Amino acid sequence: MSDQFISIYQTSEEQLLEKAVQDGVETMWDRKAAMKAPCGFGEKGICCRICAMGPCRISPVAGKGAQRGICGATADVIVARNLARMVAAGTASHSDHARDIAHVMHMASRDGNFKIRDEKKLLDLASEWGVKTEDRDIYEVAHEVAEIALNEFGKPFGTLRFLERAPEKRKKVWDDLQIRPRAIDREIATILHSTHIGCTGDAESLLHMSMRTALADGWGGSMIGTVFSDILYGTPVPRETESNLGVLDEKQVNIILHGHEPSLSEMIVMASLDPEMQKLAKKVGAEGINLAGMCCTGNEVTMRHGVKIAGNFYQQEMAVLTGAVEAVIVDVQCIFPSLVPITECYHTKFITTSPKAKITGATHIEFHEDRALESAKAIVREAIENFKNRKKEKVFIPTEKSSGVVGYSVEAIIKQLDKVVNPHIDPMGTIKPLADVIKAGVLRGAVGIVGCNNPKSKHDYSHIEIMKKMIANDVIVVTTGCAAQAAVKAGLTNKDARKLAGQGLATVCELVDIPPVLHLGSCVDISRIMTIVGEVAKHMDLDNSDLPVAGIAPEWMSEKAVAIANYVVATGIDTFLGITPPVTGSEEVMDIMTNRVEAMTGAKFFIEEDPHVLADKVLSRIEEKRQKLGI
Amino acid sequence: MNLFQTIFTGSNQAVSAAEGLLKQAIEQKGRDHKVAFPDTAYALPVIYAATGIKITTLGELEGAIGIVKSLIVEELQLTQALNAGLATAVSAEIIEAIKYAMNETPYEAPCAGHISDPIIRSLGVPLVTGDIPGVAVVLGECPDSATAAKVIKDYQSKGLLTFLVGKVIDQAIEGNVKMGLELRVIPLGYDVTSVIHVVSVAIRASLIFGAVEPGKLDKHMEYTKNRVPAFVNAFGPLSELVVSAGAGAIALGFPVITDQVVPEVPTLLLTQKDYDKFVATSLEARGIKIKITELPIPVAFAAAFEGERIRKED
Numbered sequence: 001m002s003d004q005f006i007s008i009y010q011t012s013e014e015q016l017l018e019k020a021v022q023d024g025v026e027t028m029w030d031r032k033a034a035m036k037a038p039c040g041f042g043e044k045g046i047c048c049r050i051c052a053m054g055p056c057r058i059s060p061v062a063g064k065g066a067q068r069g070i071c072g073a074t075a076d077v078i079v080a081r082n083l084a085r086m087v088a089a090g091t092a093s094h095s096d097h098a099r100d101i102a103h104v105m106h107m108a109s110r111d112g113n114f115k116i117r118d119e120k121k122l123l124d125l126a127s128e129w130g131v132k133t134e135d136r137d138i139y140e141v142a143h144e145v146a147e148i149a150l151n152e153f154g155k156p157f158g159t160l161r162f163l164e165r166a167p168e169k170r171k172k173v174w175d176d177l178q179i180r181p182r183a184i185d186r187e188i189a190t191i192l193h194s195t196h197i198g199c200t201g202d203a204e205s206l207l208h209m210s211m212r213t214a215l216a217d218g219w220g221g222s223m224i225g226t227v228f229s230d231i232l233y234g235t236p237v238p239r240e241t242e243s244n245l246g247v248l249d250e251k252q253v254n255i256i257l258h259g260h261e262p263s264l265s266e267m268i269v270m271a272s273l274d275p276e277m278q279k280l281a282k283k284v285g286a287e288g289i290n291l292a293g294m295c296c297t298g299n300e301v302t303m304r305h306g307v308k309i310a311g312n313f314y315q316q317e318m319a320v321l322t323g324a325v326e327a328v329i330v331d332v333q334c335i336f337p338s339l340v341p342i343t344e345c346y347h348t349k350f351i352t353t354s355p356k357a358k359i360t361g362a363t364h365i366e367f368h369e370d371r372a373l374e375s376a377k378a379i380v381r382e383a384i385e386n387f388k389n390r391k392k393e394k395v396f397i398p399t400e401k402s403s404g405v406v407g408y409s410v411e412a413i414i415k416q417l418d419k420v421v422n423p424h425i426d427p428m429g430t431i432k433p434l435a436d437v438i439k440a441g442v443l444r445g446a447v448g449i450v451g452c453n454n455p456k457s458k459h460d461y462s463h464i465e466i467m468k469k470m471i472a473n474d475v476i477v478v479t480t481g482c483a484a485q486a487a488v489k490a491g492l493t494n495k496d497a498r499k500l501a502g503q504g505l506a507t508v509c510e511l512v513d514i515p516p517v518l519h520l521g522s523c524v525d526i527s528r529i530m531t532i533v534g535e536v537a538k539h540m541d542l543d544n545s546d547l548p549v550a551g552i553a554p555e556w557m558s559e560k561a562v563a564i565a566n567y568v569v570a571t572g573i574d575t576f577l578g579i580t581p582p583v584t585g586s587e588e589v590m591d592i593m594t595n596r597v598e599a600m601t602g603a604k605f606f607i608e609e610d611p612h613v614l615a616d617k618v619l620s621r622i623e624e625k626r627q628k629l630g631i
Numbered sequence: 632m633n634l635f636q637t638i639f640t641g642s643n644q645a646v647s648a649a650e651g652l653l654k655q656a657i658e659q660k661g662r663d664h665k666v667a668f669p670d671t672a673y674a675l676p677v678i679y680a681a682t683g684i685k686i687t688t689l690g691e692l693e694g695a696i697g698i699v700k701s702l703i704v705e706e707l708q709l710t711q712a713l714n715a716g717l718a719t720a721v722s723a724e725i726i727e728a729i730k731y732a733m734n735e736t737p738y739e740a741p742c743a744g745h746i747s748d749p750i751i752r753s754l755g756v757p758l759v760t761g762d763i764p765g766v767a768v769v770l771g772e773c774p775d776s777a778t779a780a781k782v783i784k785d786y787q788s789k790g791l792l793t794f795l796v797g798k799v800i801d802q803a804i805e806g807n808v809k810m811g812l813e814l815r816v817i818p819l820g821y822d823v824t825s826v827i828h829v830v831s832v833a834i835r836a837s838l839i840f841g842a843v844e845p846g847k848l849d850k851h852m853e854y855t856k857n858r859v860p861a862f863v864n865a866f867g868p869l870s871e872l873v874v875s876a877g878a879g880a881i882a883l884g885f886p887v888i889t890d891q892v893v894p895e896v897p898t899l900l901l902t903q904k905d906y907d908k909f910v911a912t913s914l915e916a917r918g919i920k921i922k923i924t925e926l927p928i929p930v931a932f933a934a935a936f937e938g939e940r941i942r943k944e945d
Contacts, residue, residue: 422898422903424912440894440895441634441635504710630632
């Protein structure tokens with residue numbers, strides 16, 4: 001199934017790239033080629049430009065050439081500083097995303113566009129945070145909870161509330177290392193402070209700070225993002241979807257939703273279902289409005305509404321190359337500025353909506369949350385009216401698409417697990433069945449496969465190869481982000497894919513009625529993975545780092561991925577990187593990341609660019625952890 | 632020890648026991664000595680179903696040992712664990728076959744040992760119609776005979792066919808459980824290996840009623856899983872051998888419910904410490920639903936009592 005996927009995929013991609021040449025369009029591949037060989041200093045992380053005495057660069061050869069920057073910073077310090085700033089940027093991205101959602105919840109009202117859709121989740125959170133709920137209007141509760149969340153970003157005292165959700169043993173690790181994050185923005189600011197010229201000059205200390213900041217993402221920003229999105233837009237439940245560029249429809253107005261924040265995409269979904277918009281679409285000669293998601297915003301709307309997925313990160317240009325897209329509506333994060341020149345070659349409107357991510361040359365129609373639906377309709381109207389400008393002779397839509405099941409929130413997974421609970425023995429609604437199959441060895445372990453696409457790797461190839469190897473070896477896969485979209489495209493989130501799984505996982509899939517690869521959502525939804533691992537650890541009275549689990553980022557690219565990897569390791573989960581981070585210029589940093597950090601957090605980084613070798617390493621590490629546990 | 636390793640250990644014990652016994656038997660009787668179970672057209676049914684080979688002499692059993700060994704691959708994955716369980720089943724059949732080869736009547740009342748083809752055929756119709764809603768295999772030793780009797784009588788009153796293996800047989804007798812084919816309670820034997828005589832029933836159901844070709848082991852396992860509503864209740868301390876035999880049961884699709892602490896596998900291997908809930912847990916695990924119209928009468932009422940004989944002294 002997936003071998004076929006890779007080759008089919010390559011074929012249609014080649015066709016689109018040929019089309020790009022014919023249409024005179026430049027793509028990321030052209031730009032990658034134009035880069036020629038990357039700068040070796042930047043690649044190794046030993047180039048520093050944080051002050052005006054520089055730029056400085058350190059010789060990659062010990063004892064030869066410049067060994068220190070002008071200020072005296074060693075390669076170790078420079079590499080650690082650069083890495084720390086990547087973590088800060090990643091954390092800032094996820095956190096600003098979360099902040100907006102908390103703001104939206106603060107403005108939610110019974111008769112407004114934004115409503116409380118999962119009251120139970122809100123009430124549970126309210127009681128977790130000590131907010132009174134009795135005899136109170138649900139919106140009053142929501143506003144108070146939202147305010148508490150907003151304070152998590154900048155409160156002057158204490159540490160983050162969601163950290164309390166972790167297993168006791170993990171909390172102790174954080175306490176011992178003194179890496180419990182305080183306020184989210186504060187940790188980001190502290191990193192920027194400490195990486196200023198003449199501040200921290202110790203690699204290990206910088207990596208500690210990086211972990212603390214990253215935890216402010218995973219157990220702060222991202223977790224707020226996920227929990228609040230569920231409260232506002234509904235906690236996902238399993239549903240069917242389709243993915244790949246074949247979901248674009250020649251006869252309809254095709255709108256690509258690209259970016260991250262569900263506040264916009266939710267409203268666009270509502271707007272596109274509006275009878276007025278539907279009528280307008282018919283009026284311009286289309287059969288309807290065809291929404292297709294891309295990247296994480298695509299994941300958000302597919303998890304909650306089954307909106308089809310056009311593709312993942314690297315397909316954003318490809319989608320425009322089809323010539324069939326009326327509008328690419330974006331908000332923030334992972335949006336190629338190249339969508340400006342590429343959309344100019346077609347009729348496609350490239351619409352930016354967030355003041356946080358304006359792009360020169362794009363049509364900016366600001367999304368106003370206080371009049372969200374109206375705002376969304378204005379954007380959709382722009383797309384519909386563009387249908388008439390489509391140039392038929394320029395349209396080429398590849399036919400490939402796959403179906404799959406998405407929508408596996410933690411709640412949905414536990415509900416599936418209830419299917420195998422014997423009511424005469426155990427209560428419903430617990431993680432026990434999962435812990436049991438792991439303990440017994442029917443499942444050897446569980447991995448989270450996440451991350452981006454990166455032109456350094458054959459796109460989606462590493463994602464799929466690693467997923468296949470995991471499931472064939474009875475390791476269940478949970479996935480988010482662009483890795484998840486690769487899985488849907490490859491058919492791995494289809495229940496039929498259990499035939500590619502080992503007998504243990506296949507049996508579990510059959511009994512629980514799930515596919516072998518579970519789509520858990522967007523990149524902020526990696527917090528769902530942290531939650532599941534934590535619940536299993538609590539159930540078994542263990543720490544996360546004792547469990548046979550791993551995180552894998554086969555084709556990572558963004559600074560968000562760096563923040564994620566750091567909080568995953570700090571949470572006690574081994575992290576395997578399929579793309580080498582810019583740290584190889586420091587033996588010290590390499591040693592901490594791939595070795596010494598294990599003594600601190602019980603987990604470490606593995607860097608391995610060959611997906612097959614990486615998969616073998618994951619499997620042997622899983623067995624190593626099992627052996628330690630005696631299971 | 633992890634669960635799979637326990638299974639492998641039990642399987643290795645089973646095969647070396649079988650090998651040892653076979654060597655002795657050959658020394659005493661020679662390789663050409665006849666091997667057969669009484670009243671069956673399927674030779675050694677488990678081996679026949681699995682391989683399509685009908686074994687008739689001690690010498691041929693040596694080949695079967697090779698098959699067993701090839702099934703034990705000590706890799707820590709479910710496939711290998713289940714295969715090792717099947718290896719234990721085959722070893723048990725070899726051991727039981729040797730018993731019959733060495734002794735005209737290895738089993739005496741109350742134990743039945745091997746179950747003949749005619750009996751299986753007679754069970755076929757009530758199994759298909761659901762008149763027999765399930766097959767319970769109760770093995771080991773309950774904490775006391777009252778518990779044993781309670782569980783067994785409960786199955787009996789629900790019309791299930793119950794096979795007993797091990798000390799639970801004595802406990803059932805002590806608990807005044809009335810036994811016999813027509814009463815649907817059949818004591819098989821005291822050795823763990825005698826459990827193979829009920830596996831043999833399930834496998835012959837697949838050969839006879841399912842018309843599954845001998846040699847197609849996967850198809851047999853599919854048939855037993857889907858069509859033979861059996862399950863195992865394992866009481867008392869579990870040896871590696873019993874755990875390994877349990878894996879064999881799971882391979883055939885039969886869940887194992889025990890009163891011991893084991894690494895549980897949802898729906899397949901469960902711990903139930905509350906004896907009052909044992910029956911309900913087991914029926915739920917096997918998906919056996921019983922339509923009950925309970926009559927308010929002072930004695931147990933069920934099809935299982937249809938063949939009961941009232942003796943003078945009763």
